[in-house]
Amino acid sequence: MPERYGPYGGAFVPETLVPALAELERVWKEARRDPAFRRELSRLSTTLGGRPTPLYFASRLTRRAGGAEIWLKREDLVHGGAHKFNNALGQGLLAQRMGKPRLIAETGAGQHGVATAMIGAALGLRTEVYMGEVDIDRQKPNVDRMRLLGARVIPVKSGTRTLKDAINAALRDWIANVRTTHYLIGSAVGPHPFPSIVTDFQSVIGRELRRQAVRAFGRLPDLAVACVGGGSNALGTFHPLRKTSVELLGVEAGGPAGSTGAGSLSYGRPGILHGALSYVLQDADGQVSETESISAGLDYPGVGPEHAWFRDSGRVRYTAVHDQDALRAFHWLAVDEGILPALESSHALFAAVTEARRRPKEQHIVVTLSGRGDKDLGVVLGATR
Numbered sequence: 261m262p263e264r265y266g267p268y269g270g271a272f273v274p275e276t277l278v279p280a281l282a283e284l285e286r287v288w289k290e291a292r293r294d295p296a297f298r299r300e301l302s303r304l305s306t307t308l309g310g311r312p313t314p315l316y317f318a319s320r321l322t323r324r325a326g327g328a329e330i331w332l333k334r335e336d337l338v339h340g341g342a343h344k345f346n347n348a349l350g351q352g353l354l355a356q357r358m359g360k361p362r363l364i365a366e367t368g369a370g371q372h373g374v375a376t377a378m379i380g381a382a383l384g385l386r387t388e389v390y391m392g393e394v395d396i397d398r399q400k401p402n403v404d405r406m407r408l409l410g411a412r413v414i415p416v417k418s419g420t421r422t423l424k425d426a427i428n429a430a431l432r433d434w435i436a437n438v439r440t441t442h443y444l445i446g447s448a449v450g451p452h453p454f455p456s457i458v459t460d461f462q463s464v465i466g467r468e469l470r471r472q473a474v475r476a477f478g479r480l481p482d483l484a485v486a487c488v489g490g491g492s493n494a495l496g497t498f499h500p501l502r503k504t505s506v507e508l509l510g511v512e513a514g515g516p517a518g519s520t521g522a523g524s525l526s527y528g529r530p531g532i533l534h535g536a537l538s539y540v541l542q543d544a545d546g547q548v549s550e551t552e553s554i555s556a557g558l559d560y561p562g563v564g565p566e567h568a569w570f571r572d573s574g575r576v577r578y579t580a581v582h583d584q585d586a587l588r589a590f591h592w593l594a595v596d597e598g599i600l601p602a603l604e605s606s607h608a609l610f611a612a613v614t615e616a617r618r619r620p621k622e623q624h625i626v627v628t629l630s631g632r633g634d635k636d637l638g639v640v641l642g643a644t645r
């Protein structure tokens with residue numbers, strides 16, 4: 261039965277997909293309990309992925325903010341340059357376990373496509389990646405990477421030619437090829453069981469963070485901050501902390517000043533998108549709105565259903581950060597700490613600095629640095645010029 265997060269989640273899909281979703285859930289639940297699967301996941305996370313990622317004290321950024329200590333969970337150091345690897349590896353191993361020789365994926369910033377292409381190569385699975393034409397133009401280096409890693413990149417020309425259209429195209433492909441193909445969804449979205457599976461594989465972030473915080477400063481942080489596109493790096497951070505007293509802050513893309521950007525939780529309302537009920541940016545007639553953000557990875561009108569539930573229950577607070585402020589935070593981290601952050605992560609950084617300013621020096625804030633900024637240099641230089 262579809263698992264629900266409060267009223268959210270579910271599996272609103274064509275009948276042809278129901279058996280595939282049921283098989284996926286069964287295999288995932290078996291795999292979680294199988295010590296051999298867990299050993300293999302752990303071995304490849306370490307030896308291919310570079311885990312565990314460090315928890316870094318950003319001392320000069322802390323001094324700039326002049327309040328609470330700011331610490332970074334360094335997912336930018338994972339193989340491929342973002343947290344996407346954690347999920348791609350886990351689902352790649354599930355595809356192998358189901359005997360499916362082909363992976364398909366959708367990608368916005370290109371980071372998930374690269375992670376899937378890497379895993380497809382490492383596990384010997386044929387890989388095809390759907391990507392909106394607009395994103396292909398603004399994320400060219402990642403398109404080149406995918407191709408060099410042996411994946412086929414399929415341009416999507418429909419709709420706004422961004423992530424949501426790429427997801428639609430991937431879903432259509434999956435319906436047609438479900439016996440041989442695993443759809444490796446890149447965020448905690450889509451029909452059940454995908455949101456639960458993605459959150460499970462990303463929860464390594466929060467589990468490591470918990471351990472590392474206690475080792476580094478003797479207790480859990482006061483606040484954890486992460487950016488929210490579909491919501492996977494944030495849920496990976498928040499899910500293992502949800503039953504603690506740690507305050508949780510999710511940061512959406514506010515787009516250009518004065519717009520609603522891609523803030524589904526900040527500006528949207530409940531609706532069904534890509535097979536699940538969650539918050540969706542939509543107009544008065546329920547048509548999905550066009551989103552706008554400087555970061556392709558946050559440019560998505562929906563959000564994972566667990567976030568919708570966290571929002572309504574009040575367990576997580578959500579805010580939106582505008583393009584210009586994300587850019588400011590990008591430059592702060594570059595010159596203060598020698599780290600070029602992904603523009604997605606820069607949204608979380610700006611919110612974290614804002615919070616740090618208001619809090620006493622005794623408090624600790626951990627920001628999940630979801631990825632590195634090499635892919636965004638063109639956008640950043642274009643915006644600063």
Ligand SMILES: *Cc1c(COP(=O)(O)O)cnc(C)c1O
Pocket residue numbers: 342343344369371372446447448487488489490491492493494557558602604605630631632
């Ligand atoms: C894809 C991406 C995101 C947004 O995806 P979530 O599923 O919300 O985590 C954030 N940061 C980076 C670096 C990304 O590549």
